[in-house]
Amino acid sequence: MNRFRTTVLTAIAPSVWGTTYIVTTELLPPGHPLFASLARALPAGLLAIAVTRALPTGAWWCRSAVLGALNIGAFFPLLFVAAHHLPGGVAATLGAAQPLVVAVLVVVVLREPFSAWRLSWGLVGITGVALVVLRSTAALDAVGVAAGLMSAVSMGVGVTLTKKWGRPTGVPAMGLAGWQLTAGGLFLLPVTLLVEGAPPSIDSTALTGYAWLGLIGGLLSYTLWFDGIARLPVASVAVLGLLSPLVAATLGAVLLGQTPGAAQVVGFALALAAIVAGQITPGGRTATAPNTDGDQPTVAVAQAGSTR
Numbered sequence: 001m002n003r004f005r006t007t008v009l010t011a012i013a014p015s016v017w018g019t020t021y022i023v024t025t026e027l028l029p030p031g032h033p034l035f036a037s038l039a040r041a042l043p044a045g046l047l048a049i050a051v052t053r054a055l056p057t058g059a060w061w062c063r064s065a066v067l068g069a070l071n072i073g074a075f076f077p078l079l080f081v082a083a084h085h086l087p088g089g090v091a092a093t094l095g096a097a098q099p100l101v102v103a104v105l106v107v108v109v110l111r112e113p114f115s116a117w118r119l120s121w122g123l124v125g126i127t128g129v130a131l132v133v134l135r136s137t138a139a140l141d142a143v144g145v146a147a148g149l150m151s152a153v154s155m156g157v158g159v160t161l162t163k164k165w166g167r168p169t170g171v172p173a174m175g176l177a178g179w180q181l182t183a184g185g186l187f188l189l190p191v192t193l194l195v196e197g198a199p200p201s202i203d204s205t206a207l208t209g210y211a212w213l214g215l216i217g218g219l220l221s222y223t224l225w226f227d228g229i230a231r232l233p234v235a236s237v238a239v240l241g242l243l244s245p246l247v248a249a250t251l252g253a254v255l256l257g258q259t260p261g262a263a264q265v266v267g268f269a270l271a272l273a274a275i276v277a278g279q280i281t282p283g284g285r286t287a288t289a290p291n292t293d294g295d296q297p298t299v300a301v302a303q304a305g306s307t308r
Helices: 003-017 020-027 033-052 060-073 075-085 088-095 098-108 116-133 142-165 173-196 204-231 234-255 262-277
Strands: 284-288 299-303
Touching (some): 003 204, 003 234, 020 234, 033 075, 033 173, 033 204, 060 075, 060 142, 060 173, 075 088, 075 142, 075 173, 088 116, 088 234, 098 116, 116 234, 142 204, 173 204, 204 234, 234 262
Antiparallel strands (some): 284 299
16 A cells, blocks of 8 residues: 555544544533543444454463553543643643653664654644644643643553554454454443543433544544554554644644644644654664564665655
């Protein structure tokens, strides 16, 4: 598959995740963010398993549990804790640190050469997101800051391990997504019951919101996301996550009348530049090739602009 096409398809996932805030605030009953996360993960995961008819075998039972906890089960609650304790702009800026986390982890976990290019553009991306979403009245809270940083680390580790472990031969990306969504949903189930208690009443509007989060924001998005991780350099995939706060800010401007200022326009341009630069491998260097058999990634020479 052409690399550009793969990148565009993978970018759909964080773009869709950028709709989560407006769907949650406009369609879902308030005060139940964990139930929204559970509804997004568990039904979609079970549906994916039913469609693909693929269950984990051997080491993949443990790997699916670990990846499901990192990418979904722990990530969602940490995200909501950060959003509860911090202004949305601060939480989004902390979450934008994920490309920096991955830039370090690919060196430690995947044994790739250190890239000042990735690190530099990761910093540019955070700066851009900060300009887009931060306000001068933003306040800091230690618990919120810790949760926001831990959410970035959780997703960064999950993305890197997803690349390292690949997926078993013959298992489609939807199958891998189903395993992780189910594992993450099962992780969230007791947490949701303990923290929020009984689920809220669901009317037709809320049902529409939950269906969007589960089928589009869950099943479709994670299928595209994990397929992209398998086919693209993991650092390139991670920087696509910057699209999420950009889409959220755009929807706020279009649907909620939140007019952007000059600083936000500059920030938007910086973040987009970081996303584009993150898809480029300067010079010729080694990069991990797609791994679909669960073994250690093989090494292949990747040139800038090459296709896979």
